[in-house]
Amino acid sequence: QKEVEQNSGPLSVPEGAIASLNCTYSDRGSQSFFWYRQYSGKSPELIMFIYSNGDKEDGRFTAQLNKASQYVSLLIRDSQPSDSATYLCAVIFYNNNDMRFGAGTRLTVKP
Amino acid sequence: EAGVTQFPSHSVIEKGQTVTLRCDPISGHDNLYWYRRVMGKEIKFLLHFVKESKQDESGMPNNRFLAERTGGTYSTLKVQPAELEDSGVYFCASSLDKEQFFGPGTRLTVL
Numbered sequence: 001q002k003e004v005e006q007n008s009g010p011l012s013v014p015e016g017a018i019a020s021l022n023c024t025y026s027d028r029g030s031q032s033f034f035w036y037r038q039y040s041g042k043s044p045e046l047i048m049f050i051y052s053n054g055d056k057e058d059g060r061f062t063a064q065l066n067k068a069s070q071y072v073s074l075l076i077r078d079s080q081p082s083d084s085a086t087y088l089c090a091v092i093f094y095n096n097n098d099m100r101f102g103a104g105t106r107l108t109v110k111p
Numbered sequence: 112e113a114g115v116t117q118f119p120s121h122s123v124i125e126k127g128q129t130v131t132l133r134c135d136p137i138s139g140h141d142n143l144y145w146y147r148r149v150m151g152k153e154i155k156f157l158l159h160f161v162k163e164s165k166q167d168e169s170g171m172p173n174n175r176f177l178a179e180r181t182g183g184t185y186s187t188l189k190v191q192p193a194e195l196e197d198s199g200v201y202f203c204a205s206s207l208d209k210e211q212f213f214g215p216g217t218r219l220t221v222l
Contacts, residue, residue, distance in 0.1 A: 004153075032209050043202060043213040044154070088154065097142055097209055098167050101154040 003027065004091050006102035015111050019076040023089030023102055026070070032092040033065055033072045037085045038104065044088055048074060079109040113137070115205050115214035123220045129191040132217045136185070136205030142166075143186050144211060145178060149199035160186060193221045 005024045013019045021035075032051050036044035050056045050063040050072065062075040072091075076083055089102040116135045124130050136143045145157040157176070158168040162183035171178070175194070180186040190197055198221045204211040 034210070036213075043215045046210055046212065049210055092209060097144075097206060097211070098156055098159050098169075099144070099211060100156060101146075103153040 003093070003100045004089055004102040006087075006089050006105050008103055009106040010108055011105055012108045012110060013079050015079060015081060015109055017079050017109075019079045019083065019107055019109070021074040021076075021087050021089075021105050021107065023072045023074075023091075024070055025072070025089075025091045025100075027091075027093045028067070028070065030067075030070075030091045030093050033063070034090040034092075034099070035061075035063060035072075035074045036088040036090060036101075037083075038088055039085045076107075079107075081109050081111050084108050115203055115212055117201075117203050117214040117217050119217055120215065121218045121220075123222065124193055125222050126195055127192045129189065130193055130219060132188045132190075132201055132203075132219070134186045134188070134203030134205075134214060136203070137212060140205035140207055140212075141183070142206040142208075142211075143180060144204045144206075145186070145188055146202040146204065146213075147199050148202065149196070154202065157188075190219075193219075195221050197221050 035048040038044045048063040050065045056063045060077045064073045086104040088104045090099045118133045143160040148154045156170040159166040160180045177189045200216045202216045203214045
């Protein structure tokens with residue numbers, strides 16, 4: 001079983017719709033959860049982090065964490081073509097800073 | 112404020128040669144990480160420095176890889192001798208705490 005799992009996609013949504021990206025992780029002791037966005041040929045860019053159960057909102061982005069279900073998601077409201085990228089879920093296990101990544105979900109927002 | 116920088120951006124070498132990658136973290140960040148993404152795979156953790164000390168090097172694939180961070184500032188990752196399977200993008204990241212900021216990566220091609 002992979003440590004961090006994501007649907008590879010591609011996920012396609014129309015402009016203005018809500019994009020929902022999902023991630024599950026294997027270790028119940030995981031402490032910290034991150035969403036990175038990566039444009040083709042570029043480096044990962046941190047867009048959200050969440051440490052506690054529940055929802056965290058930042059502009060058009062909402063991260064949702066459910067530790068009991070070992071599940072973290074990212075919602076993108078009012079999706080724009082510029083949101084088209086690969087979204088990487090990353091988890092810090094235990095209480096150190098060593099991060100494990102999922103394979104990423106490719107999102108396409110169609111005008 | 113300058114972000115994480117990496118040099119070179121691209122490197123093409125032949126099997127058996129040596130390559131040294133450099134990473135300059137964000138000023139003041141004690142934590143420095145190396146990651147690698149090979150074609151079609153997820154980003155994989157290689158190692159983590161706290162200042163000049165190796166906190167965790169469990170992700171280093173074998174003894175052909177040597178990372179250093181003398182003086183706790185910039186870091187180098189040397190691959191000697193390089194093999195075909197070492198091709199990929201090598202990312203460096205730095206952090207004050209848990210939120211890691213990535214450099215642009217070095218694309219390594221071993222022929």
